[in-house]
Amino acid sequence: MTAERSPTAAETELNSDPARQPDPDVDTLHAAVSDSPRPPRPSAVSASLTFGWRALLKIKHVPEQLFDVTVFPIMFLLLFTYLFGGALAGSTSAYLQELLPGILAMTVVFITIYTGVTLNDDIDEGVFDRFRTMPVWQPSVIVGALLGDAVRYTIASTMVIGLGLLLGFRPEGGAIGVISAVALLLVFSFSLSWIWTALGFIMRTPESLMGVSMLILFPLTFISNVFVDPRTMPGWLEAFVSINPVSHLVTAMRGLMHGTATAGDVIIVLGLSAVFVVVFGPATMYLFHAQQ
Amino acid sequence: MTERTSPTNAADRKRHSSAGTTSTVSTRNGAASVTDDRQRDRGTRSTTDGTDPTDTAATAQTATETEPEREHPLAIETTGLVKHFGETKAVDGIDLAIPAGGIYGLLGPNGAGKTTVIRMLATLLQPDAGTARVFGHDVATDGDAVRRRVSMTGQFASVDEDLTGRENLVLLARLLGYSRAQAAERTRELIDAFGLTEAATRQVKTYSGGMRRRLDIVASIVVTPELLFLDEPTTGLDPRNRNQVWDIIRALVANGTTVLLTTQYLDEADQLADRIAVIDEGRIIAEGTPGELKASVGSGVLSVRLRDPECRDAARDVLTSVLDAPVELESDPAALSARIEDPDRVTQALDALAESRIEVTEFTLGQPSLDEFFLEVTDRPTRGGADRDATTDDGMRQEGVE
Numbered sequence: 001m002t003a004e005r006s007p008t009a010a011e012t013e014l015n016s017d018p019a020r021q022p023d024p025d026v027d028t029l030h031a032a033v034s035d036s037p038r039p040p041r042p043s044a045v046s047a048s049l050t051f052g053w054r055a056l057l058k059i060k061h062v063p064e065q066l067f068d069v070t071v072f073p074i075m076f077l078l079l080f081t082y083l084f085g086g087a088l089a090g091s092t093s094a095y096l097q098e099l100l101p102g103i104l105a106m107t108v109v110f111i112t113i114y115t116g117v118t119l120n121d122d123i124d125e126g127v128f129d130r131f132r133t134m135p136v137w138q139p140s141v142i143v144g145a146l147l148g149d150a151v152r153y154t155i156a157s158t159m160v161i162g163l164g165l166l167l168g169f170r171p172e173g174g175a176i177g178v179i180s181a182v183a184l185l186l187v188f189s190f191s192l193s194w195i196w197t198a199l200g201f202i203m204r205t206p207e208s209l210m211g212v213s214m215l216i217l218f219p220l221t222f223i224s225n226v227f228v229d230p231r232t233m234p235g236w237l238e239a240f241v242s243i244n245p246v247s248h249l250v251t252a253m254r255g256l257m258h259g260t261a262t263a264g265d266v267i268i269v270l271g272l273s274a275v276f277v278v279v280f281g282p283a284t285m286y287l288f289h290a291q292q
Numbered sequence: 293m294t295e296r297t298s299p300t301n302a303a304d305r306k307r308h309s310s311a312g313t314t315s316t317v318s319t320r321n322g323a324a325s326v327t328d329d330r331q332r333d334r335g336t337r338s339t340t341d342g343t344d345p346t347d348t349a350a351t352a353q354t355a356t357e358t359e360p361e362r363e364h365p366l367a368i369e370t371t372g373l374v375k376h377f378g379e380t381k382a383v384d385g386i387d388l389a390i391p392a393g394g395i396y397g398l399l400g401p402n403g404a405g406k407t408t409v410i411r412m413l414a415t416l417l418q419p420d421a422g423t424a425r426v427f428g429h430d431v432a433t434d435g436d437a438v439r440r441r442v443s444m445t446g447q448f449a450s451v452d453e454d455l456t457g458r459e460n461l462v463l464l465a466r467l468l469g470y471s472r473a474q475a476a477e478r479t480r481e482l483i484d485a486f487g488l489t490e491a492a493t494r495q496v497k498t499y500s501g502g503m504r505r506r507l508d509i510v511a512s513i514v515v516t517p518e519l520l521f522l523d524e525p526t527t528g529l530d531p532r533n534r535n536q537v538w539d540i541i542r543a544l545v546a547n548g549t550t551v552l553l554t555t556q557y558l559d560e561a562d563q564l565a566d567r568i569a570v571i572d573e574g575r576i577i578a579e580g581t582p583g584e585l586k587a588s589v590g591s592g593v594l595s596v597r598l599r600d601p602e603c604r605d606a607a608r609d610v611l612t613s614v615l616d617a618p619v620e621l622e623s624d625p626a627a628l629s630a631r632i633e634d635p636d637r638v639t640q641a642l643d644a645l646a647e648s649r650i651e652v653t654e655f656t657l658g659q660p661s662l663d664e665f666f667l668e669v670t671d672r673p674t675r676g677g678a679d680r681d682a683t684t685d686d687g688m689r690q691e692g693v694e
Contacts, residue, residue: 029543032485038440038515039469050466054452057463061454061495126448130511133414135439136467290418 047140048147055118055148065114069156073107074163080227081167088228093168100164101253102226105185107160108153109221109246112189113213115149116196120206132288139285146193153189157182173259181256184269188249191273194280201287220246245272365428367392367519367550368413372422375408375574382408384574385422390552390567392427392518395545397565398554405574406554407447410521413552414444426519443517445508447524453497457488457507460496464514478514486510486540502533509540513549520544522553526560538564562586593658594630594638599651601626607650614641632657 042050059065080103085095119142122128131141161169161178171178196213203209223240230241241247252269255261368390375383383405390396398406411417413424415435423430429437444450451460458479465475483492486506491499496507505525512520522541526534541564545551555561561568562582570578570585578585594615598607604626611619611630615637619630632638638657645652 028485029540030546032482033513033516033540033544033547033549039471039474041440042467042469047467050463053466054455054463057459058452058454061456125453126446126450127452129411129414129416129446130444130450130464131467132416133439133442133444134464134467135436 041135044137044140044143047136048143051141051144052147052151053144055145056151058118059148059152066152066155068114069107069111069152070159072110073103073156073160076107077103077160077163077167084227096164096167096169097258098254099227100160100169101181101257102224102250104157104160104182105188105246105250105253106221106226107156108185108189109192109249110217111152111156112149112193113196113210113217114152115145115193116200116203116209116213117206118145119197119200120203120209123201124206138288139281142197142284142288146190146197149193150186150190153186154182157185171257171259173257173261177256177259177261181253184252184256184266185249188245188269188273191276192245194276194284197284198280198287201284220244225250245269248272365425366390368396368424368426368552369428370409370413370422370424373409373412373419373424374421375405375412375417376420381574383412383419386571386574386576388569388576390550392550393545393548394566395541395551395553395564397561397568398552398571399556399558399561399565399568400554400571401556404571406571407523408574409571410444410523410552410554413438414442414521415439416444441518442521443512443515443519444521445512445523445525447527449496449504450508451496451504451511454495456493456495457499458483458492460507460511461514464511468515482510482514502529502536505529505533505537506540509537513544516544516547516549518548519550519552522551524554524556527556534560558586592632592635594632594641595622595656595658596628596645596652597624597654598626598628599653603650604628606648607645610644610648610650611641614644626653 077100080099081092081096085092085099089095089098119128128141132138161182173181195216196209199209199212203212223237224244224247225241226246230238230247233241248265248268249272252261252265255265366389368388370386370388373383373386373388374381386405386409388396388409398409400406408417412419413426413431415431415438418432423432425431426438427441429441431438451457452463455463461479461482462475465478466472470478483489488503488507488510491503491507496504499507509522509525512522525541526537529537538560541551541553551564553561553564565582567579567581568585569576578588594611596607596611598604604621608619608621608628611628615630615632617630617632619628621628630641635657642652642655
């Protein structure tokens with residue numbers, strides 16, 4: 001390209017300027033920046049998978065981020081099983097059968113917060129700006145992050161179920177029941193994460209985002225059917241539990257794991273998931289574009 | 293190696309871009325001749341880009357277009373660009389007309405609105421009012437087309453600090469559409485060319501400032517963009533790293549990329565930019581070639597330090613009479629300085645001091661500082677600097693006369 005343009009008077013003058021020593025690397029520089037045709041734009045799926053790969057690389061470089069994913073579920077499971085199991089269900093092993101699907105749901109639902117926190121960090125660091133100025137399908141940066149998170153959810157699920165089996169969890173639905181329960185959980189978590197991505201754009205710091213998310217998630221996970229039978233609760237509380245999406249998720253997961261699930265249980269969860277995506281997906285993308 | 297426009301071209305461009313700006317030159321003279329070759333090349337490039345049928349169609353259409361200004365859309369064209377953040381008018385009516393090719397500098401202090409302008413042009417921010425076009429594509433309504441042509445290196449690290457340098461580049465290459473193998477190949481090429489071999493497998497958070505900046509810029513040119521935004525590319529770098537960054541920028545420009553650069557340093561704008569817009573409080577307060585702008589504040593400043601502070605008043609009288617310019621007393625009791633129009637008089641002035649037996653321990657002949665420049669330009673509402681003729685270009689090559 002340069003060859004097409006004869007040097008102007010000013011250029012010649014500057015090149016002969018003794019104060020400007022040509023850098024020895026200049027030729028290599030020129031070669032590296034020389035035109036190569038722009039490759040075709042990647043598909044939405046390909047771009048999302050690439051961002052998912054980025055999330056995995058981050059896990060590889062910062063394995064500490066898996067600490068919450070692994071240690072908390074183990075702690076919760078042991079704590080609740082042995083502390084309350086005997087009192088609540090007569091025996092720890094009887095309680096474990098009911099508790100495990102609930103703890104699993106609670107654990108993974110809590111981990112979804114990190115989606116928003118990671119996004120918030122990205123925005124702070126400026127790397128997000130680069131992604132936003134690239135000609136890729138714009139939501140892929142978020143979808144990719146969520147796909148990466150799915151890996152984290154799977155790791156957490158494996159930990160909880162593995163430990164549960166050691167402690168005496170015996171799912172009557174068999175392997176298929178357990179796997180479909182986990183799959184349902186992943187769908188629900190992926191959908192729920194859009195709430196945090198939307199909040200990730202609104203909140204200024206990861207800390208405040210964490211605070212708000214906890215404020216939402218504590219009632220959502222504790223005031224549910226995870227730990228106890230809602231029928232023992234006062235009516236107003238039971239009413240909340242019965243409309244709590246987490247309760248529906250836990251009901252469906254218990255059913256799948258023990259082979260008693262109805263299609264209705266599963267459909268409600270899928271419906272709720274769809275609502276999350278339909279409401280908070282566009283909200284996220286709106287905030288993404290409106291971001292200052 | 294350096295890309296500078298000849299005075300004729302500069303004059304051409306100046307007239308063209310002035311038409312849209314606050315400057316008083318009103319003749320609209322198409323800058324097409326300046327950028328002919330490059331534009332034609334761009335056209336070829338976009339037709340080979342198989343992914344973009346609209347683009348190809350547009351090229352075919354413009355090829356048959358007779359009106360020269362349509363055939364060569366400006367790299368950047370903004371009219372009345374405004375962006376408010378709450379009460380603050382970050383950008384308050386900016387008009388730019390920047391032809392393709394070369395380096396255009398946005399010069400201004402912190403908070404002047406430079407970054408906001410760049411962020412709007414890179415589709416990161418929506419303008420509150422006015423329009424902005426990049427190669428003819430509106431940033432507000434045709435963001436995708438803009439993003440296919442630009443690349444941005446922000447003021448802060450715009451790479452993932454948790455990943456290694458290599459992973460960052462592969463990630464970007466994949467996002468730009470390279471296959472796995474091509475991405476690895478392109479990454480290797482870039483790492484070798486930009487001296488990042490040793491650092492390629494380390495996490496970016498362990499990089500030195502200069503190395504990180506280099507990676508930042510390399511990350512912007514995985515696919516050579518048609519327009520590159522560089523937001524204060526050398527702020528905080530030592531001179532060696534700064535020169536390396538400048539070399540990269542010059543190499544890019546020699547290859548046909550248009551660069552829009554923001555800087556706080558007059559020196560940097562001077563070294564790199566073909567034209568400069570000076571921005572203050574969200575407005576363009578002056579526009580022109582570096583030479584034109586500096587000519588508007590005199591060609592330089594002579595600073596003198598005396599052995600005996602007692603002699604300062606006498607020295608001032610001598611300098612005033614020889615230089616025929618106001619002489620300022622510095623806060624250092626032995627130092628004084630004068631703005632000079634004619635560098636030849638400097639030797640006369642020093643001779644005169646010697647004849648008067650005033651001993652000088654140190655003297656420098658420097659560029660007007662950005663501070664002085666701003667003071668001068670903001671004090672002068674007529675923007676005299678931008679309207680002077682481009683022939684004063686040599687005003688800028690007087691550094692190192694000492």
